[in-house]
Each structure stands twice: as C-alpha cells, then as structure tokens.
Amino acid sequence: MKIKKLKKASCEQLYSNLKNNLSSVKNNYIEHSSEFIPLTNGMERIESGSYDVDDSFYNYRFEQIILKTDSRGTYDFENAKIIYELFEDMSPMDANDERIWIRLTHDHFHKYIVKRWMTGSRSVKDIKRVITERFFYKGDAQAARVRNGISRLWWIAHLTVNLGEENDEKKWALTRAICESQDFITSILERSLGSYSNVRIGILEFYLENKELFGSSKSKKIQALLKDINNYGGVSLLSLMEKEEVKELVSELI
Amino acid sequence: MITKSNFSLPYPAIGLEGDFTEGYFSVKPNIYSAEDTLHINEESVEISNEYIKELYDNGVISTVYRIDCPPTFFNFCSSKNKHIEIPLSKLAKFINIEVFLIVTDDIDNYHDDSFNKDYFLGENKGVFQLQKGNIIGFAGSQKITLDSSYTKGGSSLFKFRRSGSQPISIDVEDSLIQVTYPHIDEKLDIINTMPRTKKLTFLNLFIVPALQEAFLNLKKADENDELENYIQEHKWAYILSEGYPNYTTDEPFTCAQNYLQTLLKNGKKESNIPVLDAFYNELS
Numbered sequence: 001m002k003i004k005k006l007k008k009a010s011c012e013q014l015y016s017n018l019k020n021n022l023s024s025v026k027n028n029y030i031e032h033s034s035e036f037i038p039l040t041n042g043m044e045r046i047e048s049g050s051y052d053v054d055d056s057f058y059n060y061r062f063e064q065i066i067l068k069t070d071s072r073g074t075y076d077f078e079n080a081k082i083i084y085e086l087f088e089d090m091s092p093m094d095a096n097d098e099r100i101w102i103r104l105t106h107d108h109f110h111k112y113i114v115k116r117w118m119t120g121s122r123s124v125k126d127i128k129r130v131i132t133e134r135f136f137y138k139g140d141a142q143a144a145r146v147r148n149g150i151s152r153l154w155w156i157a158h159l160t161v162n163l164g165e166e167n168d169e170k171k172w173a174l175t176r177a178i179c180e181s182q183d184f185i186t187s188i189l190e191r192s193l194g195s196y197s198n199v200r201i202g203i204l205e206f207y208l209e210n211k212e213l214f215g216s217s218k219s220k221k222i223q224a225l226l227k228d229i230n231n232y233g234g235v236s237l238l239s240l241m242e243k244e245e246v247k248e249l250v251s252e253l254i
Numbered sequence: 255m256i257t258k259s260n261f262s263l264p265y266p267a268i269g270l271e272g273d274f275t276e277g278y279f280s281v282k283p284n285i286y287s288a289e290d291t292l293h294i295n296e297e298s299v300e301i302s303n304e305y306i307k308e309l310y311d312n313g314v315i316s317t318v319y320r321i322d323c324p325p326t327f328f329n330f331c332s333s334k335n336k337h338i339e340i341p342l343s344k345l346a347k348f349i350n351i352e353v354f355l356i357v358t359d360d361i362d363n364y365h366d367d368s369f370n371k372d373y374f375l376g377e378n379k380g381v382f383q384l385q386k387g388n389i390i391g392f393a394g395s396q397k398i399t400l401d402s403s404y405t406k407g408g409s410s411l412f413k414f415r416r417s418g419s420q421p422i423s424i425d426v427e428d429s430l431i432q433v434t435y436p437h438i439d440e441k442l443d444i445i446n447t448m449p450r451t452k453k454l455t456f457l458n459l460f461i462v463p464a465l466q467e468a469f470l471n472l473k474k475a476d477e478n479d480e481l482e483n484y485i486q487e488h489k490w491a492y493i494l495s496e497g498y499p500n501y502t503t504d505e506p507f508t509c510a511q512n513y514l515q516t517l518l519k520n521g522k523k524e525s526n527i528p529v530l531d532a533f534y535n536e537l538s
Contacts, residue, residue: 007482008482046482046483046486047483047486048483048486048487049486091343092325092326092327092328092344092346093326093343093344093345093346095326096325096326096346096347140324140325140347140348141324142324142327145325145327155327158327159327189327192322192324192329194327195322195324195327195328195329196329196331197329234263235263235264235388235389236356236385236387236388236389237318237320237331237354237356237387237389239320239329239330239331240318240331240333240356240387241387
C-alpha cells in the first residue's frame with residue numbers, strides 16, 4: 001500500500017487547530033472510535049515521495065496499521081522492528097520529514113498512538129503538551145525524534161539494529177535491550193551522548209552482558225548511571241572513547 | 255565561534271572565562287561542501303598562552319573536532335584528522351562544530367603562573383594531574399545551517415547535452431536543469447573548456463538563461479499551488495526554492511542573476527553579478 005506524505009500546509013493546519021481550538025479537537029486525539037475517520041481526511045497530500053509499505057499489518061476495515069500495545073511500552077521492541085522493516089527505504093534524512101510522521105500518527109497509527117500515549121487523566125495543559133509531543137514532530141532536537149509516537153520506533157530501531165548481522169536474534173539484540181526500560185530510551189536517546197554510537201552501543205552491550213548488576217531497581221540504576229556518564233563527559237570527550245573503554249567506564253560507575 | 259560560559263572544570267581550561275589570567279585559544283577551520291561531501295579543514299590554530307602553547311607544540315595536547323547533527327543523530331569526533339570528510343547524506347538541517355584541546359598524554363604536573371589565582375587556594379596549591387582524554391581547552395562552537403545551496407552547490411543543478419547545430423535550449427522537466435548546446439567543432443569541447451577560459455561568457459550564455467527558465471517554472475508551480483509536488487519531482491526546484499526564497503516576488507531574470515551571484519560568492523571573496531562583469535569588461 002502507498003502512504004503519501006501530507007503537504008506542509010496541512011501539517012501547519014493541524015497544529016494550528018490544536019493550538020487555537022483545543023477544546024474542539026481534543027477528543028480527536030484522546031479517543032479512537034470504531035467509526036474513526038482519519039484526521040487528515042480532505043487535507044492535501046504530496047503525490048510523489050510516497051512510501052510503498054507491506055500491507056500485511058493493515059486492517060482495511062478500520063483503516064489502521066495494527067500494532068499491539070499497552071500504555072507502558074511492553075511491545076515497543078516488536079513495534080520498533082515492524083516500523084523499521086515497513087519503512088526499510090527510509091534514510092535518516094528522510095526521517096527528518098515531519099510530513100510523513102504527522103500523516104502516520106493522525107491516520108494509519110491513530111489507534112495505536114491513542115492507546116499507547118493518551119490514556120489516563122490529564123490537565124488541559126498537559127493534554128496539549130502530550131498531543132504535541134506524540135502526534136506532531138516539533139523542533140530539530142533529538143528529543144523531537146524520540147517523542148513522536150511513530151518516529152521514535154523508527155529511530156530506536158535505526159540507532160540500535162546491527163544491519164551487518166544475519167542472525168535475527170543478534171541483529172536486534174540491542175534494540176530489544178534498549179526497549180527493556182523506558183529509562184534507557186529517554187536517558188540515552190534524548191541526550192547528546194545518545195548520538196555517540198560508541199557510547200550508545202557500549203552501554204547497551206554492557207547491560208546485556210551484566211543484567212544481574214542492574215537488579216530489581218533497574219530504573220533508578222539506569223538513571224543514575226546515565227547521569228554519571230553524562231557528568232564524566234563534562235571533563236572528557238565521550239565520543240573519543242573506544243566502545244570497550246565505555247564499557248569499562250560503565251563497570252566502574254554501576 | 256561562540257565560546258563557553260557558565261561552565262567550569264575542576265582545573266583551569268583555556269577558553270573558559272576567568273580560568274587563565276591571560277591568553278586565548280581559537281581555530282579557523284575552512285568548511286565547505288563538494289561532491290556530496292562536507293569538508294572541514296583545520297587551517298589555523300592560535301594559542302596565545304605560552305604554557306598551553308608549549309604543551310601543544312610538544313604534542314602533549316591536541317585539537318579535537320566534534321561534529322554533531324542532532325536531526326540525524328550523527329556524531330563524529332576526531333583528534334587525528336585535520337581534514338574531515340562527512341557524506342552529506344548523513345546530515346540534515348544543521349550541524350554543530352565544537353573544537354577542543356584535549357590531553358593526549360597524562361600530565362602529572364599541570365601548573366602555571368597564568369592560572370587564575372583562585373586555583374592556588376586549594377590543597378593542591380594550583381598543581382593538577384590530568385589524564386589522557388581530559389578536556390583542557392575550548393575554542394567554542396559554530397552552528398552551520400545546511401541549506402541546499404550550501405550542500406549541493408551549483409554543480410548539482412545542471413546537466414549539459416550537445417546537439418548538432420541547434421540553438422541553445424533549456425529543459426527543466428527533469429530532476430536537473432538540462433542545457434542543450436550546439437556542437438560544431440569536434441575539437442572544441444565547449445562545456446569543459448569554456449568555464450575555465452571564458453567563464454563570464456559561459457555563465458551569461460548558459461547558466462543565467464537556464465536559471466531564469468527554472469525560476470520561471472518554479473514561480474508558476476507556486477502560483478498554481480503545485481509547489482510541493484513540483485519540488486518533490488524536480489531536485490533543482492528544491493535547491494532553488496531553499497537557496498532563493500524570494501523567487502515568488504522577484505522577476506525570474508533577477509532571481510537568476512542574484513542566485514548565481516550567491517553561488518559564486520559561497521565561501522569566497524565578493525563577486526559581481528556576471529552580466530555586469532561582462533559589461534564592465536567590454537567597456538574597458
């Protein structure tokens with residue numbers, strides 16, 4: 001099936017509706033009914049530059065690409081793999097184009113985004129913030145890429161997959177590892193140190209090889225570890241270290 | 255480059271405000287794009303503090319370039335290469351370049367009178383041990399916006415085709431602007447020789463009219479509300495629309511001249527509009 005990008009003006013219109021008319025559009029973002037109509041219906045799309053994707057996950061009746069989910073990220077690994085394989089021709093430069101992500105969150109993956117990110121009660125201000133983060137793609141910082149509900153899955157996979165590995169288990173080992181904790185995803189990928197492949201892979205490999213060291217308070221341990229690594233980067237350039245040096249550093253800090 | 259403030263290390267670092275009583279560290283890299291690659295060359299390193307300069311000259315410290323592109327999670331860091339090449343396909347929107355001085359060999363006795371006097375107050379009396387990899391200097395950071403004119407340059411806009419004795423023609427329907435030119439003398443390859451030997455003639459005869467035609471079509475697409483599709487289908491349209499946003503208001507001939515001037519000026523000294531250059535040359 002062919003997925004077309006929205007026109008930039010359409011993206012701007014959606015955002016403007018949210019910014020200026022939250023009370024009218026709010027329910028479009030927090031509910032997904034069985035009579036769901038894609039939020040971009042009637043909006044202009046670009047004819048060329050579309051993506052041809054496998055439709056085996058597409059439910060034609062509900063017009064949704066089906067991803068299993070709960071609100072805690074239990075299936076983030078499986079979904080990251082699916083998204084990355086669905087958009088196998090996408091390059092990092094292509095992945096910077098908000099027009100495709102906004103189309104996907106508002107149409108094909110609307111049900112997934114609502115269930116994954118929009119459950120629970122929130123203040124009006126908070127709802128607007130979460131909608132902006134998860135449905136849109138605002139800004140040039142790394143954080144925007146790992147906050148949009150679908151682009152984050154692509155980037156999680158892209159930054160951890162070992163494309164040179166034939167064995168599927170080993171190919172996706174680090175993707176599975178990073179998805180075992182939401183703290184990994186936010187602490188690594190939302191910080192600049194997440195862009196250093198030696199650091200990113202060094203940390204994840206260490207985690208895989210020494211899971212017992214993270215124990216039952218994994219979340220706190222990961223947060224503290226990443227904070228310490230970040231502080232270490234204040235006096236020495238993390239990006240210059242070899243991967244094994246990073247792993248050695250992690251073993252000292254854990 | 256913009257230098258750091260509101261930042262401190264547990265020892266003096268050149269480039270941090272107040273850490274040294276005198277001296278500075280600055281670099282002037284030459285940054286340009288060519289053939290789908292971003293090039294960064296270290297051209298000059300200035301260290302005016304004698305103590306740090308001596309460490310640098312003795313190889314105990316070295317410059318390090320860190321380039322990152324947050325939109326694509328790309329990061330590159332090198333202390334060995336003074337000429338860095340990065341494929342533009344790995345980058346988007348902008349990059350940040352930071353330059354540091356780092357310790358390449360442990361320094362057991364990092365000490366100098368040019369340290370800020372406050373560093374002498376502690377137990378160590380202004381003497382520090384630095385390890386390999388420690389940052390010892392900041393030259394600052396520079397943000398470079400990667401618009402298409404910068405990354406692609408003029409050479410990625412055109413292709414040339416020769417044909418018998420037909421007049422010069424321009425075709426903008428493809429991803430590149432095609433210039434078809436008459437080819438009469440088998441011994442003379444116009445397109446390879448003319449840019450070097452008769453640059454102004456080449457620019458005014460082929461490039462300015464080609465750009466004019468291109469801007470005319472770009473403007474029409476915008477007026478017909480077909481711009482996004484048009485840009486998607488024509489690579490040259492993407493480059494021109496980013497490189498010269500005023501195409502919607504300026505006349506195509508004006509756009510062509512101004513845009514060409516921008517391309518010719520890129521990274522070099524000022525240049526005149528080629529049409530004017532030729533005019534002045536004929537007068538003199």
